[in-house]
Amino acid sequence: MSREVPSLYEWAGGADALNRLTSVFYDKVRSDPVLEPVFRGMSTQHPAHVAAFIGEVFGGPKSYSEKHGGHPAMISHHLDRHLTEEQRRRWISLLLDAADEVGLPDDPEFRSAFVAYIEWGTRLAKLNSQPGTSPQLDEPMPRWGWGVPGGPYEPPAGA
Template sequence: MTERPRTLLAAIGGIDVLRRLSNTFYEAVLADPLLAPVFADFTRTHIEHVAVWLGEVFGGETRFTDELGGHQALLRAHLGLKITEEQRLRWMELMTAAVEKELPDDELLRRRVVEYFDWGTTIAREVSADPEGTDLGDPGPTPRWGWDGLV
């Protein structure tokens, strides 16, 4: 049996694979009648920001924290979106399809990545119920996700 890379990011193949994943996912999202309204303010820079976020979460450099505002900024971006459970589940369907298309054919890797998205979208949905400008307190550092889940 071969030894797994230390981080999910290394197993995924790096930030370029996360860019492809984000691009594939958002192409589907923007064409989806249930999800497109949630992303009414979408810009192409969103794809890069998501890739950088995921790179940090999956064990890479702390670029999202250092350059884009970290965990607090990510949570604030979801305030006021009023994401429904139906939208969250559709988001998961589209992301799972993107994971299957873009990530290496490794069942455990794909499962861990999808588990992260399930965990993260649950938090995003909860935060989205609060109005814009809500004080979120200190959510702590950007979470890290590894082979055993939340690190």
Template sequence: MSGNENRTLYELLGGAETLSRLVEAFYSKVQQEPLLSPLFPQNIGPVIERQTMFLTQFFGGPTLYSDRHGHPMMRARHMPFPITKERADAWLGCMSEAMVEVGLPEDLKAFLIERLRGSAYHFVNTPEEE
């Protein structure tokens, strides 16, 4: 991604409009993924809202999430949920498909997924065999 050194990932992916479409597409996949859907509430709207604020800031945009909710402490916020490596991979799979669906270029998609993979694996808190 040479020539883009001064732009944030948030700008590169298309800003608020694309991010909003991405998060919507992502949770509709999460809700159809048997490994993930049982962890999430039926009323997904508030989750979509918090995730949109979080990813805005995670990708270098305005600090919407921290402004509203304080320090992200994302691993701690995930502790109530049994997150296995398999679930982390399912989460990344839904995100990857959502990125294709909203039309992100392949190289940008790969870069963003690598960034998210670090976090997703860091949130694993439960061994595979439950």
């Protein structure tokens, strides 16, 4: 018996779940003393754009690449922002709080993949934000998966 392993995008709940996540997250950012200055003046579409980016990375539709320039555009948004380690860690903390608040899956396998991606992505963003950095702007869109053979967590039968 063969079964298809769902993408992280599908497991998370698709576009609706990721839009809820980024909406709640950026509401938290707007009132956070560490992150608000970084995102002051962000467009009202910013949360939806980030949701589309995460969705594409997690195996969903390629709408960020098609409408917003893909990974090169995301890299460009971070250039010369001078992000600090404190800001990077706060971003992760608030995003994980938002994930709990909106009910993203909390099984260990999904959360492990989710945290691995946001650790990698925020470290890349911080690195690319430093003065004098010249990142490759032709990088392909990252594709994030479960990270281990066997796929997502399944509750025991009858649970």
